[in-house]
Amino acid sequence: MITPTALGTDETRTRLHELTVIDVRTPGEFAGGHLPGALNIPLDRLESALPEIRAAAERGEVLVVCASGARSENACRTLAEHGVAAATLAGGTGAWAAGGHDLHRPEGGPRASWAxxxxxxxxxxxxxxxxxxxxxxxxxxxxxxxxxxxxxxxxxxxxxTCGMAVVLGKLPHNRPRPADLEATLAALRGR
Known part of the structure; x- marks a missing residue:
């Protein structure tokens, strides 16, 4: 089985242009700030996006990101079980921001929900x-x-694990709209 690796924030920053960054947080969390160029595929939708992620991994390195690193580690394990190599950002977007790196916050996008x-x-x-x-x-x-x-x-x-997070993730403000995931998958196919 493939062993997931972790990249530090400084290494990620210097290599950001060559990575396919997948953010597995909820759409509300993603809208609150994400790594530049990141694509949002919520953790509970990861398996439905496997063909596109596999194709992206064949073209180059995939970096999986979440708020603290726990969900991205789970995502990397899931991807590894399906034969897809991916790295995780050590410490997640929290470590990215703490390291002084900018988070992209879309203007006019949906109101950001809490992490x-x-x-x-x-x-x-x-x-x-x-x-x-x-x-x-x-x-x-x-x-x-x-x-x-x-x-x-x-x-x-x-x-x-967190059962409460799973339940809260199903609330309307945390749920992706199908069109959003389709647009993300189309963007992932185009990379």
Whole structure:
């Protein structure tokens, strides 16, 4: 099986013109800022784009990007399972921006939504507070809601997965429109 590699931000910056950059974040996160020239193929749509990604990898190196590197590592593993070599950006767009590199933010594009990690923190924190509040005011059994979220966060950390992010990714502001993915795949075929 192919072993995914990681590129640092400085190496990526110097080689950006020769890389096919695929951003696997949600369209809302992508609109909030992405590497120049990146194409948005959300992680949950990656397998449907395999033929185009495979063709791009045959023409040159593919770099997969997300916010922190976790989703792009998962994407690289998925691609490797299908025989497609790809690298990930170490630290994701967070490390890119922290390194002083510019993120492209389209003008007049859709309003940027929060990063998925931020959405998960807000949702988890809100549900924990709601469970505690209802446990105090209505019935102590509502505290189980808070305990369930805590258990989910521990499971998420141990397995490096996030069920809440998967669910939140299905909300309308995080979902790609089919025409957007088709345009992205057409652009990927044209490279």
């Amino acid at each position: 998925m990690e931020r959405q998960v923190r807000l949702t988890a924190g809100s549900v924990v507070l709601l469970g505690l509040l209802l446990g105090l005011l209505v019935h102590p059994a509502f505290q189980l809601l808070s305990a369930g979220i805590a258990a989910g966060l521990v499971f998420s950390a141990v397995t490096d």
